[in-house]
Amino acid sequence: MNDSRLDDKALVGLIQNADTQAFHAFYDRYVNLIYSIAYGILESRALAEDITQEVFLRVWRKIERYDPTRASLSTWLGVITRNLSIDLARKQSRASQKMSWADVLDGHNSEQTTPEELTELNLTRNRVREALSMLPEEQREALAMAYFREMSHSEIAAESGEPLGTIKTRVRLGMQKLRGLLIDEK
Amino acid sequence: MKDHQELRDQIPALALGILEPDQTGSLQQHLAGCPTCQREFDAMLDIVGHLGYGAPDAQPPAGMRERIIRKVQPENHAGGLPKIGFWRRLTGWKPAFSFISLGLIVVLLVSNLLMWNQMRPATGEDFSTIRLFGTGAMHQASGLIVISPDGQYGTLVVSDLAPLPADQQYQLWLVRGDQRATGAVFTVAESGYGTIKVYSHDPLVSYDTFGITIEPFGGSPGPTGEKVLGSK
Numbered sequence A: 001m002n003d004s005r006l007d008d009k010a011l012v013g014l015i016q017n018a019d020t021q022a023f024h025a026f027y028d029r030y031v032n033l034i035y036s037i038a039y040g041i042l043e044s045r046a047l048a049e050d051i052t053q054e055v056f057l058r059v060w061r062k063i064e065r066y067d068p069t070r071a072s073l074s075t076w077l078g079v080i081t082r083n084l085s086i087d088l089a090r091k092q093s094r095a096s097q098k099m100s101w102a103d104v105l106d107g108h109n110s111e112q113t114t115p116e117e118l119t120e121l122n123l124t125r126n127r128v129r130e131a132l133s134m135l136p137e138e139q140r141e142a143l144a145m146a147y148f149r150e151m152s153h154s155e156i157a158a159e160s161g162e163p164l165g166t167i168k169t170r171v172r173l174g175m176q177k178l179r180g181l182l183i184d185e186k
Numbered sequence B: 001m002k003d004h005q006e007l008r009d010q011i012p013a014l015a016l017g018i019l020e021p022d023q024t025g026s027l028q029q030h031l032a033g034c035p036t037c038q039r040e041f042d043a044m045l046d047i048v049g050h051l052g053y054g055a056p057d058a059q060p061p062a063g064m065r066e067r068i069i070r071k072v073q074p075e076n077h078a079g080g081l082p083k084i085g086f087w088r089r090l091t092g093w094k095p096a097f098s099f100i101s102l103g104l105i106v107v108l109l110v111s112n113l114l115m116w117n118q119m120r121p122a123t124g125e126d127f128s129t130i131r132l133f134g135t136g137a138m139h140q141a142s143g144l145i146v147i148s149p150d151g152q153y154g155t156l157v158v159s160d161l162a163p164l165p166a167d168q169q170y171q172l173w174l175v176r177g178d179q180r181a182t183g184a185v186f187t188v189a190e191s192g193y194g195t196i197k198v199y200s201h202d203p204l205v206s207y208d209t210f211g212i213t214i215e216p217f218g219g220s221p222g223p224t225g226e227k228v229l230g231s232k
């Protein structure tokens, strides 16, 4: 059996049993997602590699902490990766300067669209990028500052020169619109 | 007391981790007692997870796959190693038993080191070991550094070290005179167990003593935190 064809649930089960082959398949499936988030926040190849390694070692050692009833595997990985990256960015006093979302077209041009195992991830990626492109510009920008730099409402307000209430509304409406676009159609 | 709707509007910010600290407490309290808002929070956390797909594609560095996969060994797996804590509870015979367990693990380490070092026959006789003893709050912890026959390479194994919060890691220091060099920055499994390769500029046998401290995640240029293990 080629592990790369197993679904996430099967891979997680094998990893719980210390199956290194399953871990390799898991690595290949998620490395680009994890590394891209870390790099987007830290803008350093070395630090992004440190975070990627930490996330995968946690998967290897603590996969039992993942609760499939509460979140999809990619959500869990995405949240851990972002949290670790932002913690490290703070410690290093390093803040992402670009803070921008990928262009929606990147997803369609991606070189990774061929392997069968990546199809589902690619679909999700394209869906997320399309959903982001459908938000009003100012909501998308506020969410980028919140996501990549974990800036508070008042910090975003100060940087963008907009009233605090306006920023709160932008973040909330942006997230709620994404929810409608991304979760309800599942 | 804020009402349900007002609190509900703060859920996206809480999921993003950007809610002001003075508002976080009351919202978390509300979530604990309101299943509707708890579901909303889970959904918003799911969106934060999805947002990762919006990060621009970055190409991982060459060799990263090998570097990470090399660290993933069955003996590092929480479920695939001797449960020292469990055994100890059974026997009630604390430090000595830890060292016996560590001794068993050394057999695994020696074969690891041989693969890493790939120069010596698998006799294991020429390997030297240095014991580390727990100090202060972690007096129950123990550790061992296994050094390869040429004195160049080492593997550190620790047991009964407390798992640390996500923003902290353990750091091994190689001490010579008043100099402190980093040997490893690491975390331990839930069981308190860890096995870590030690990297150093100079041969490990050239150092006087070894110590482990708690440092911010990623390690420090010099020791700043509490010392938890040390050689004598």
Ligand SMILES: [Zn+2]
Pocket (backbone or CB within 6 Å): B004, B008, B030, B034, B036, B037
């Ligand atoms: Zn509620």
